[in-house]
Amino acid sequence: MNATALAADEFDPASVVTRDPVVRVEGICKHYGSVEALRGIDLQFERGKLTTLLGPSGCGKTTLLKIIAGLVPATSGRIIVNGRAVTGPGPERAFVFQDFALMPWATVLRNVGFGLELKGVPADERNRIARSYIGEVGLQGFEDKYPHELSGGMRQRVGIARAFAVNADVLLLDEPFSAVDEQNRRKFQEDLLRLVEMERKTFIFVTHSIEEAVYVSDRIVLLSPRPGRVSNIIDPRIDRTADPDDIRRDPGYLDVVEEIWQGLRHYAE
Amino acid sequence: MTLFGYRIPMMASLIVWALVWEIVGRLDLIFLIPPMTAIIVAGFDLMQTGSWQNATLVTVRSFVIGMALAIGVGVPLGVMMGRVKIIDNIFGLWVNIFVSAPLSALVPVLMILFGMGEATIVVTVFLFAVWIIVLDARAGVMQVPPSLVEMARSYGASRATIMRKIILVAALPEILAGIRIGVIRGVKGVVIGQILVAVIGYGELFELYSRSFDMERFWALTLFLFAAAMVLSAVVENAEKRIEYYAGAR
Numbered sequence: 001m002n003a004t005a006l007a008a009d010e011f012d013p014a015s016v017v018t019r020d021p022v023v024r025v026e027g028i029c030k031h032y033g034s035v036e037a038l039r040g041i042d043l044q045f046e047r048g049k050l051t052t053l054l055g056p057s058g059c060g061k062t063t064l065l066k067i068i069a070g071l072v073p074a075t076s077g078r079i080i081v082n083g084r085a086v087t088g089p090g091p092e093r094a095f096v097f098q099d100f101a102l103m104p105w106a107t108v109l110r111n112v113g114f115g116l117e118l119k120g121v122p123a124d125e126r127n128r129i130a131r132s133y134i135g136e137v138g139l140q141g142f143e144d145k146y147p148h149e150l151s152g153g154m155r156q157r158v159g160i161a162r163a164f165a166v167n168a169d170v171l172l173l174d175e176p177f178s179a180v181d182e183q184n185r186r187k188f189q190e191d192l193l194r195l196v197e198m199e200r201k202t203f204i205f206v207t208h209s210i211e212e213a214v215y216v217s218d219r220i221v222l223l224s225p226r227p228g229r230v231s232n233i234i235d236p237r238i239d240r241t242a243d244p245d246d247i248r249r250d251p252g253y254l255d256v257v258e259e260i261w262q263g264l265r266h267y268a269e
Numbered sequence: 270m271t272l273f274g275y276r277i278p279m280m281a282s283l284i285v286w287a288l289v290w291e292i293v294g295r296l297d298l299i300f301l302i303p304p305m306t307a308i309i310v311a312g313f314d315l316m317q318t319g320s321w322q323n324a325t326l327v328t329v330r331s332f333v334i335g336m337a338l339a340i341g342v343g344v345p346l347g348v349m350m351g352r353v354k355i356i357d358n359i360f361g362l363w364v365n366i367f368v369s370a371p372l373s374a375l376v377p378v379l380m381i382l383f384g385m386g387e388a389t390i391v392v393t394v395f396l397f398a399v400w401i402i403v404l405d406a407r408a409g410v411m412q413v414p415p416s417l418v419e420m421a422r423s424y425g426a427s428r429a430t431i432m433r434k435i436i437l438v439a440a441l442p443e444i445l446a447g448i449r450i451g452v453i454r455g456v457k458g459v460v461i462g463q464i465l466v467a468v469i470g471y472g473e474l475f476e477l478y479s480r481s482f483d484m485e486r487f488w489a490l491t492l493f494l495f496a497a498a499m500v501l502s503a504v505v506e507n508a509e510k511r512i513e514y515y516a517g518a519r
Binding site: 066069070071089090091093094095097098099101103104105114115118119166 | 417420423430434438439441
């Protein structure tokens with residue numbers, strides 16, 4: 001199936017095949033007072049895949065992610081994770097924040113182990129797990145540093161390590177690289193792909209960068225602005241075995257970027 | 270500050286002023302200003318007297334009880350105001366009125382309510398200190414980044430855990446700053462209270478010395494109070510610096 005060929009107006013969400021959904025979003029609507037932020041969102045997120053919610057600012061993509069996380073209540077509709085309807089945060093989901101949300105008074109080690117600390121994991125064990133994930137994100141030697149001693153990119157690595165440390169099935173990433181400079185962002189995207197490959201977890205990723213979405217995603221969900229609705233679903237099918245720099249020059253990659261831009265440009269006036 | 274290439278420590282200015290004071294005192298220009306050395310000698314003599322020791326005990330006791338109440342009430346109230354809109358609406362206006370009100374004017378009323386004793390002084394200390402503690406605790410809680418609270422929620426923290434591990438810790442620098450200013454105001458409260466009541470503690474001694482024109486003892490007592498206020502403030506400031514080290518660049 002070549003989903004990229006679907007134009008926004010003839011798009012039918014039911015036509016998108018999803019095997020083994022971990023997260024199901026059913027009829028989610030969200031109103032803030034009289035403002036309608038999301039309207040009738042139906043989505044399924046496949047196990048072991050990275051799905052991106054992409055759209056112009058104000059389309060409610062972060063709101064939708066926070067509803068899935070259980071941080072924001074939906075006005076109507078259901079979120080089903082691993083077959084169970086959820087109404088609040090749960091241990092099977094972990095969140096990575098746009099502004100990192102690190103405790104400035106705690107060391108890297110304690111920040112990474114904080115999810116485990118809240119679960120009541122004993123100090124020895126949580127430090128051991130935290131150390132291994134600190135290594136995984138490339139921060140060995142920074143265990144005893146404080147967040148303000150790290151660069152923006154390193155801080156987000158701490159946020160990602162913290163999310164991995166709790167061993168959740170689903171990782172929710174809210175524009176994790178938007179506060180990171182461009183060179184670091186590319187490195188990050190490559191590292192993220194490596195982690196997706198290695199950890200076999202379900203990733204739900206929010207971004208407003210088309211290039212980033214196409215580069216990292218197995219599937220892209222395009223949202224339209226106010227009220228946010230699913231306007232298209234695209235599977236980029238990029239060959240990720242290739243060299244990262246070759247991927248960014250690959251005609252297939254560039255075509256998908258162009259395709260999405262054409263779909264979104266009328267929202268940008 | 271440097272002078273002729275030598276670094277002059279901050280305390281040097283104190284010594285210069287003490288010297289000026291000494292010279293003015295020795296010249297015997299005004300009876301209000303006795304020589305500094307005489308004041309210091311009077312201070313040491315004063316410390317031996319039972320009336321001073323008793324006054325100090327009463328003063329410290331009123332101050333400690335008043336401050337403990339101010340912190341015990343002020344911090345929780347400020348935290349609640351920062352977290353709960355309704356509580357903020359109920360108390361916000363009053364706290365803002367009292368924080369800038371001339372509270373000395375209330376002391377005579379307090380005397381009628383609480384009598385001419387320690388209770389009035391305790392209440393005066395409390396009223397002088399509590400409002401700024403409330404306001405700073407509130408400001409501290411309100412600047413806690415919402416994403417930190419969301420982060421703790423997303424990892425399954427209960428409300429009590431969020432309060433204990435995130436909000437109170439994140440607001441600690443502001444809470445301590447409020448307590449430091451509260452301590453300074455509390456010292457003012459204890460002195461003003463005692464002077465207005467005039468029959469207990471340092472107030473009684475001040476009254477006694479100023480009426481009998483015993484300026485050496487009068488100034489010695491004043492120096493004690495100045496020193497106490499500075500030491501207390503420095504102690505809290507020291508605690509603040511430690512906190513700021515890890516609160517870092519927020």
